[in-house]
Amino acid sequence: MRTYTAEIITIGNEILSGRTINTNASHIARRLTSIGFTVRRITTVMDDLQEISSIFREVINRKPLLIVSTGGLGPTYDDKTSEGLALGLNRSLEYNELALNQIKEKYQKLGLELTEERKKMAYLPKDSIPVENDQGIAPGIYTIYDNIEILALPGVPREMENILENFIKKYLKTKPDVKYQEKSILVNKVMESAIAPYIKQLVKKYDLYIKTHPRGYELSNPSLEIQIAGSSSNEEEINKKIDECLTEIKDIVKKLGGVIES
Amino acid sequence: MRTYTAEIITIGNEILSGRTINTNASHIARRLTSIGFTVRRITTVMDDLQEISSIFREVINRKPLLIVSTGGLGPTYDDKTSEGLALGLNRSLEYNELALNQIKEKYQKLGLELTEERKKMAYLPKDSIPVENDQGIAPGIYTIYDNIEILALPGVPREMENILENFIKKYLKTKPDVKYQEKSILVNKVMESAIAPYIKQLVKKYDLYIKTHPRGYELSNPSLEIQIAGSSSNEEEINKKIDECLTEIKDIVKKLGGVIES
Numbered sequence: 001m002r003t004y005t006a007e008i009i010t011i012g013n014e015i016l017s018g019r020t021i022n023t024n025a026s027h028i029a030r031r032l033t034s035i036g037f038t039v040r041r042i043t044t045v046m047d048d049l050q051e052i053s054s055i056f057r058e059v060i061n062r063k064p065l066l067i068v069s070t071g072g073l074g075p076t077y078d079d080k081t082s083e084g085l086a087l088g089l090n091r092s093l094e095y096n097e098l099a100l101n102q103i104k105e106k107y108q109k110l111g112l113e114l115t116e117e118r119k120k121m122a123y124l125p126k127d128s129i130p131v132e133n134d135q136g137i138a139p140g141i142y143t144i145y146d147n148i149e150i151l152a153l154p155g156v157p158r159e160m161e162n163i164l165e166n167f168i169k170k171y172l173k174t175k176p177d178v179k180y181q182e183k184s185i186l187v188n189k190v191m192e193s194a195i196a197p198y199i200k201q202l203v204k205k206y207d208l209y210i211k212t213h214p215r216g217y218e219l220s221n222p223s224l225e226i227q228i229a230g231s232s233s234n235e236e237e238i239n240k241k242i243d244e245c246l247t248e249i250k251d252i253v254k255k256l257g258g259v260i261e262s
Numbered sequence: 263m264r265t266y267t268a269e270i271i272t273i274g275n276e277i278l279s280g281r282t283i284n285t286n287a288s289h290i291a292r293r294l295t296s297i298g299f300t301v302r303r304i305t306t307v308m309d310d311l312q313e314i315s316s317i318f319r320e321v322i323n324r325k326p327l328l329i330v331s332t333g334g335l336g337p338t339y340d341d342k343t344s345e346g347l348a349l350g351l352n353r354s355l356e357y358n359e360l361a362l363n364q365i366k367e368k369y370q371k372l373g374l375e376l377t378e379e380r381k382k383m384a385y386l387p388k389d390s391i392p393v394e395n396d397q398g399i400a401p402g403i404y405t406i407y408d409n410i411e412i413l414a415l416p417g418v419p420r421e422m423e424n425i426l427e428n429f430i431k432k433y434l435k436t437k438p439d440v441k442y443q444e445k446s447i448l449v450n451k452v453m454e455s456a457i458a459p460y461i462k463q464l465v466k467k468y469d470l471y472i473k474t475h476p477r478g479y480e481l482s483n484p485s486l487e488i489q490i491a492g493s494s495s496n497e498e499e500i501n502k503k504i505d506e507c508l509t510e511i512k513d514i515v516k517k518l519g520g521v522i523e524s
Contacts, residue, residue, distance in 0.1 A: 014473060016301040017491070018292025019444075022284050025306075030280025039278040040313075044304040046286075051302075075455035076474055077462035102381050110481055112335070117458040137480050181279075193337040193399070196379040200339040211276065212338055218399050219372055229279070256269050 004176035005064040006037040009055055010044045011081055012069035012155055024070045024160055036176025047072055052084025060148060067148060067172045071155035073138040075117040081152050082141060086125035089145050093123050099130035101138050106137055135162040142171050148173055181238050182229035184248060190258035191222045200251045206245045265423035266438040267326040268299040271317055272306040273333035273343055274417055286332045286422055298438025309334055314346025320347050327436045333417035335400040337379040343414050351407050361401050363391035368399055396425040404433050411436055414476045443500050444491035445508060452520035460514045468507045473523060
């Protein structure tokens, strides 16, 4: 089965100072996973031109099929993603007529002039397509480099989510033919270290992703969430496999004196 | 002023699938920022030996003063951080007597035997110190490589936070002599694109980090959080500078017809 790899880049000092929790990366990761991509890395970098161009270059060198970035597309001095992407791709930054029209129209409706700061959002790397932003001003930036699809999204969650959906619906070429499925159970009174050797065997047997997430205290009050996940082009088949594995895990939990909570 | 650079690595497929929001990275980032570090990157990688060793090597090549990782230190088959760190540093993975004693003691109190899975948590890269975990089993791993301080923390938030505090208190050698300060105000009825040119000038004038975070709708109902931050060895001086800048921003907001909410 072909692996559809993706990487996510988040741009913003507010993430790096711990001020903002990176929920944007989680949203994009979950959405890409749901349509069959495997997200291999998420990297957060500063609002700095060199850092932004470097990270795009580094990610391109790892050759994922899709790169999605978020942050740094607005009108302020520290919004440098478009310029950084252009630099990373070694392309010129150009006025994109389509983007300019989208932006102009929005401000003109309110009788507002197109200042330099507002025009800034229409400068895109050469050979890009502005992806419609129904929730704000700055369009997303879609381009292809070396067969890698690249999408740059703004950082405002509402706008980021809207453009991502528009992108998946209208532009994304690499459509994985697999479905991702996952199930999980909560069990008490079983230590993670006690069930560990059994989980290791089940991973080999089923070729599924099985992970124990500690939710209590290993020694005094053990509680574990056990997650089982996998991808397949055959939804029925992968669900059946997960269910079989789950049944076996439940038997092991009982054998170890555990209690299945849900 | 010397910049105290740090990088954060988070290890875990559950972050990459979007299942878990990366609050651990935010906690570590905020804590490091509060003691004067500048976090330059946060990278999330898979529970994969090659990926873990690669990311440690990549980060070491960028020569931050401090690297903090979280995740992958438990007893299960997919906890590979210790092994990955050893591989990345080109050091052998060895039984650490001190770590073994810490772990053995915790299980023995409950009359539990030391299985292979439990012993696994005592394998540390050569020349490491196990950092006390008062909230769980697996100790943190502290080592120094090429003058870079490296700390590996588990992924369970309670344990991660506890070990990080123990580390800062007892082991961290690179103590920045600066204090980080920040203030922010919420303003309505000013578009981000309208205030942008003023902010750009203020950044130059004050050499502070000023960022506008859109909280409303640029066109129909603009609302902005304006954040001002800076670091200095002189706490009084940096606070005075931030206050002066804040006064000037408030004047600009009023001039643009804005309302200061808080």
